[in-house]
C-alpha cells in the first residue's frame with residue numbers, strides 16, 4: 001500500500017506540530033523519567049558518540065543526549081516542530097552538538113552513521129501510529145554495526161478486566177438508536193421520506209463507534225481480574241517491519257479476583273533500555289504503561305470490551321485469541337480481533353469474538 | 359493553489375461519509391422546512407423538468423425533487439454516502455427518476471443539461487467549506503441557459519453582540535498559560551532543560567486556539583446589541599468563484615441596547631428561493647440562520663470576539679471593517695480580519711483589529 005504523504009500529514013503528523021501536544025508528552029512524568037534515567041544512568045553509551053533522534057519533536061531527547069556527552073546528535077523531525085526544537089537547542093546551548101533536521105526520517109540524508117538511535121516512537125498499545133517503521137528504516141540505513149537502540153526492547157501485555165465502560169457504552173449506543181427511530185418517524189411524517197432502510201447501516205455505524213472501538217483508559221490495578229500475559233516481544237535491534245505488521249497471540253489467563261464480571265481485556269506495553277549484549281546498560285531502565293495508581297502515563301491502557309460480560313470466578317481459566325493487523329484504510333490504525341474461551345467448573349463458555357478499531 | 363484530492367478528503371469530505379452527520383442536517387427543522395417548502399410550494403418549477411442535486415448526501419433533496427414531479431434528477435455525491443442515497447432512493451420508489459452518481463461534481467459527466475440545480479452547500483457563516491465553488495462549477499457546465507438555482511440568492515449578515523464567551527475564553531487561555539509556566543519550571547528543575555524560549559510560540563499557539571478562532575454559538579436575540587447589516591449579497595445564478603474568494607465590507611451599526619458591553623460581532627446568513635426573473639417562484643421561501651429563540655439551526659451563528667470589550671451606550675455609532683479570505687493552508691477555511699471604530703458622545707474609540715480563523 002502506497003502511503004500518500006499529504007494525507008498522512010493531514011491525518012497523523014499535524015497534531016505533532018502543536019506545542020500543546022508536545023507539552024502533553026513532556027509532562028508525562030513516567031515517560032520523562034524513564035528516558036532521562038536511561039540516558040543519564042548510562043552516560044558511557046553517549047560520551048563522545050553520535051546519536052540519531054528519530055522524531056525529535058521538541059528536541060528533548062536530543063538535548064539530553066548532548067548533555068550526557070554525545071559528540072554529535074542528529075535530531076530529525078517531520079513537522080514544523082523542528083523549528084521550535086532548533087530554538088530550544090540553542091537556548092540550552094547545545095547547538096554545536098545537536099543538528100536539527102526538518103524532514104521525514106525516510107527522506108533525510110545524514111553525513112555519517114550513528115552509534116545510537118534514540119526515539120520515542122510508541123503509540124497507544126505500542127504499535128498504533130506505526131511509527132516504529134520509521135525507526136526500523138533509520139536503523140537499517142544509519143546505525144553502525146555495533147550501534148545501540150534506545151529503547152532496546154518492547155513488549156505488549158494483555159489481561160482480563162472488569163469495567164463500567166461496558167454498561168456506559170451500551171447505554172450511549174442504545175440512546176443513539178432510540179433517537180434514530182424517532183428521527184425515522186419524524187422524517188416520514190413531516191417530510192414524506194421513509195428512512196427506515198438506513199436503520200441497518202446507521203446501526204452498523206453506531207456499533208462501530210460505540211461498541212467496536214477500543215477505548216483509552218487509565219485503569220485502576222484492581223480492575224485487572226486475572227493473570228496478565230506478554231503477547232509480543234520486540235527486539236528493537238533486529239525486528240523488521242514484517243515482524244510487526246501483524247500481532248497474533250493465543251494466551252491463557254486465570255481469574256484471580258473472586259466472583260466478578262469479565263467485561264473485556266486491556267492491553268498495555270513496556271519498553272526497556274538495556275543497551276546491547278556487547279555493550280550493555282550500566283543500569284537497565286524500564287518504562288511501563290501497566291495499570292497503576294501512582295504512575296499513570298498519557299498512553300493509559302487500551303480497553304477492548306466484550307459486549308456480553310461473563311460471570312467468572314476465581315480459578316476460572318481462559319484461552320484468549322488475539323489478532324491485530326493494520327487497517328486497510330490507514331496504515332497507522334489497527335484492526336483487532338479477539339475471542340475468548342472460558343473453562344469454568346460448570347462447563348465451557350465462549351465470549352464473543354469481534355473486530356475492534358484501535 | 360492546487361488542491362490535493364486525498365488531503366481534501368481526509369480534511370473535509372470524510373465527515374460527510376457518516377450517517378450520523380447527515381442525520382444532524384436532516385434533523386435541522388429550519389433547514390428541512392425551507393428546502394421542503396421551496397420545492398413543494400413551487401412544483402411548477404419541477405414538474406417534467408431535469409434537476410441536478412450537487413452534493414446529495416443522503417439523497418433527500420433529490421427524492422423531494424422527484425416527488426414534486428421532476429422527470430429526471432441527477433444526484434451527485436463525492437463520498438460513499440452515495441451508496442446509502444441509492445438505497446434510500448429505491449426504498450422511496452423514485453429509482454426511475456433519481457440517478458445517484460458517486461463522484462466529485464468537478465469530475466462527473468451528465469447525459470444532458472438540467473433545468474434546475476438544487477444544492478445545500480452552505481457552511482458556517484455561509485462560505486466556510488467553499489462548497490459553493492462546486493455549485494458554480496456545476497452551473498457553468500450543466501445548467502441550461504434559462505435554468506434556475508435552488509437557492510437563488512444568499513446574504514451574509516453581521517451585528518454587534520454581548521456574550522459571556524469573552525470572559526470564558528480569556529479564562530481558559532489564562533489557565534493554559536499559567537499551567538505552561540509551571541511546566542517550564544518543572545522541566546528546568548527536574549530535567550535540566552530550559553523551555554522558556556518556547557513560551558512565546560506557545561502563547562501564540564494558545565492565543566490562536568482560544569482567542570483567535572471564531573466560535574460556533576446559538577445566540578439569544580437579546581445578545582444582539584445593535585443594528586445588523588448585510589455585508590455580502592450573492593446571486594447564485596451569476597456569482598463567480600472570484601466574487602466569493604474574498605469578502606470585504608465596511609458597515610455601520612448603532613447600539614440599540616442600553617448601557618452594555620460590546621464583546622464582539624456575530625455573523626450569520628440567509629438564503630432565498632425565488633426562482634429567476636423570467637420564471638419566478640410562486641411562493642418565495644427564506645432560510646435564515648439569524649439569532650432566534652425558536653428557530654435555531656445547526657449552523658448557529660459565528661462569533662468573533664473582541665478581546666477587550668468596550669463599554670457602549672444606546673445610540674453609539676460604529677464603523678466596522680470586515681475582511682474574509684481563504685486560508686492559505688486550506689482553501690475550505692477562512693481568515694477573518696475585523697476592526698471597529700466607535701463614535702461615542704465622549705469621543706472616539708478603536709476596538710482591536712485582529713485576525714481570526716473560521
Ligand SMILES: Nc1ncnc2c1ncn2[C@@H]1O[C@H](CSCC[C@H](N)C(=O)O)[C@@H](O)[C@H]1O
Nearest residue numbers: 016055056057076077078103104105120134
Ligand atoms: N517518519 C518520521 N520522520 C520524522 N519525524 C517523525 C516521523 N514519524 C514521527 N515523527 C515525529 O516523531 C515525534 C514523535 S513524539 C516524540 C517527540 C520527542 N522525541 C519526545 O520524546 O518528546 C513527533 O513529533 C512526530 O512528528
Ligand SMILES: Nc1ncnc2c1ncn2[C@@H]1O[C@H](CSCC[C@H](N)C(=O)O)[C@@H](O)[C@H]1O
Nearest residue numbers: 374413414415434435436461462463478492
Ligand atoms: N464537489 C462535490 N462533489 C460531490 N459532492 C460534494 C461536493 N462537495 C460537497 N459534496 C457533498 O455535499 C454534501 C453537502 S451536505 C448536504 C447533503 C444533502 N444535500 C442535504 O441537504 O441533506 C456532502 O454530502 C458532501 O460530501
